[in-house]
Amino acid sequence: MVPLTHYLIFSAVLFSIGVLGVLIRRNAIVVFMCVEIMLNAVNVSLIAFDRYLNQHDGQIFSFMVMCVAAAEVSVGLAIVIALFRNKATVNLDEINLMKW
Amino acid sequence: MELLIFYPLALVSVILALFVVFNKSPIGSAVCLIGMMLGLAGVFILLQAHFLAILQIIVYAGAIMVLFMFVIMLLNLKDDDTKWKIRERNIFLSSATGVLILGILYKIIDVTTDTKFDSPATVPDNFGTVEVVGTTLFTDFVLPFEVASILLLAAMVGAVVLAKSKVD
Numbered sequence: 001m002v003p004l005t006h007y008l009i010f011s012a013v014l015f016s017i018g019v020l021g022v023l024i025r026r027n028a029i030v031v032f033m034c035v036e037i038m039l040n041a042v043n044v045s046l047i048a049f050d051r052y053l054n055q056h057d058g059q060i061f062s063f064m065v066m067c068v069a070a071a072e073v074s075v076g077l078a079i080v081i082a083l084f085r086n087k088a089t090v091n092l093d094e095i096n097l098m099k100w
Numbered sequence: 101m102e103l104l105i106f107y108p109l110a111l112v113s114v115i116l117a118l119f120v121v122f123n124k125s126p127i128g129s130a131v132c133l134i135g136m137m138l139g140l141a142g143v144f145i146l147l148q149a150h151f152l153a154i155l156q157i158i159v160y161a162g163a164i165m166v167l168f169m170f171v172i173m174l175l176n177l178k179d180d181d182t183k184w185k186i187r188e189r190n191i192f193l194s195s196a197t198g199v200l201i202l203g204i205l206y207k208i209i210d211v212t213t214d215t216k217f218d219s220p221a222t223v224p225d226n227f228g229t230v231e232v233v234g235t236t237l238f239t240d241f242v243l244p245f246e247v248a249s250i251l252l253l254a255a256m257v258g259a260v261v262l263a264k265s266k267v268d
Contacts (some may be wrong), residue, residue: 007143032168053221074255081145
């Protein structure tokens with residue numbers, strides 16, 4: 001049997017990769033994909049805890065995470081399209097209208 | 101036996117996640133992300149969360165990734181991410197984040213080496229099936245479920261309004 005620790009380490013590694021992507025990439029769409037990686041990593045740990053504690057609450061919570069991810073992606077990609085119409089770029093370093 | 105299934109799945113998922121980050125073209129990243137989500141669906145099945153595994157494939161690998169592909173092809177993005185590297189101004193922030201993540205990892209290992217989590221609980225045969233999860237969803241969690249539907253409706257309206265016309 002796989003110990004719970006291995007699932008949690010797997011989840012933490014995936015989350016770290018997502019954070020790495022958000023920090024070093026400049027393409028807005030790839031940054032969104034890295035946010036998806038982070039949400040998926042959280043789902044893994046929720047479901048692993050569920051299995052090891054014999055409960056269903058974590059699965060419901062990860063279902064809600066999926067709902068929020070779908071909403072976030074649809075609104076986020078709409079924002080990316082609106083930005084692309086305005087500035088013809090998806091480079092996050094050039095989108096600094098609200099920076100200061 | 102379970103180890104033999106878990107480690108290849110985890111390894112493939114981690115490698116594909118790294119490819120998402122380090123791929124030059126956005127469409128390549130999207131394809132790698134689909135692969136990673138399929139691997140995670142396998143991990144969910146291993147954890148007997150069949151309903152969530154099906155949702156992972158239908159909602160993530162299906163709907164969300166099609167949306168990504170659609171937008172990438174609509175915007176006709178080239179490989180304009182050529183000069184990406186660590187932002188100089190953010191070195192402090194990046195180091196702080198790394199230290200935080202190391203701390204989280206340490207704490208997780210510290211907590212879960214408890215003997216209570218060494219082996220999974222004995223679960224009934226119908227654990228994680230659509231029937232059981234659906235019953236929980238529609239009895240104990242019916243209010244969050246309805247709120248989620250309102251959230252999805254608001255997101256749909258917001259996406260249509262944002263993408264409809266030019267932003268002034």
